[in-house]
Amino acid sequence: MQAVARATNFLSRVGMPSPRVDAEILASHVLGVPRGRLALIDGFTADQLAEFDALVARRAAGEPVQHLVGSAGFRYLELAVGPGVFVPRPETELLAGWGVTLITPGTTVVDLCSGSGAIALAVANEVPGTRVYAVERSAAALPWLRRNAEARAAAGDTPIHVIEGDVTDLAVLADLDGTVDAVLCNPPYVPSGVAVPADVADHDPYDAVFAGADGLAVIRPVIARAAALLRPGGVFGVEHDDSHGAAVPALLRADGRFTDIEDHRDLAGRPRYATAVRARGVASEHRGER
Ligand SMILES: C[S@@+](CC[C@H](N)C(=O)[O-])C[C@H]1O[C@@H](n2cnc3c(N)ncnc32)[C@H](O)[C@@H]1O
Known part of the structure; x- marks a missing residue:
């Protein structure tokens, strides 16, 4: 045309x-x-x-094309997005896909930093019968998350549990500690001084993108939270900045409660997400945790 x-x-x-x-x-x-x-x-x-x-x-x-059409594709889903919520990115489909291959029906999954609900809703869509919890703090993002969760449940996917909370707060989902089969997380991870493209700077929420001077301000407590939530043998996957391909696995090793720590690259060959298994026989109490 x-x-x-x-x-x-x-x-x-x-x-x-x-x-x-x-x-x-x-x-x-x-x-x-x-x-x-x-x-x-x-x-x-x-x-x-x-x-x-x-x-x-x-x-x-400079407006994101997803804001202009009101939705973003993520794996098999079309999710409502707009001002106030992070637009899900194709690279996060890899982390969600990694989780989907390991998650089985009837298990419990937690998506920390859920945004539009992309990871949580992909799991509910692709592994029916899973108990999925989606944790998000932002008052601007939560209505998008709830709207997407309602739409997917109406379409027949297993309903997910939307939790308003701060993922760095040890009380969030504390009743699930030691029982969760998989924790997935795409947190904010860009170091605060790093320049990002104008459409990210102008249209993605600041707290969805940046995480302190080294970009690890949310990942550090998320690792501790995941270690407490997971049952022995449970799996954890966390997306990270491409400059953190060594730093995040090192944080997982330093925590002492994970084994099988690996880093994974995206389709462009950049370090993109780290995964680990919750060790058996290591107590949840660790480095100041309850
Ligand atoms: C990079 S976005 C990812 C959103 C979604 N998981 C995705 O992949 O599209 C990070 C999300 O974490 C949320 N967030 C940042 N800090 C948080 C915190 N301490 N507790 C809960 N959510 C937080 C932001 O509001 C944002 O929605």
């Missing part, structure tokens, strides 16, 4: 990293057809063209 080609050129000229994908997503949103069927469409009506041009202009000004 001519309008899509024109928008692709425009978005490319203003420096958008994925101009064709963005233009196609916006066009399919306006036309109400899947991206794969765009080639079969003759063109826009005048009203559709005006709406498309307005969306392209907002994208050129």
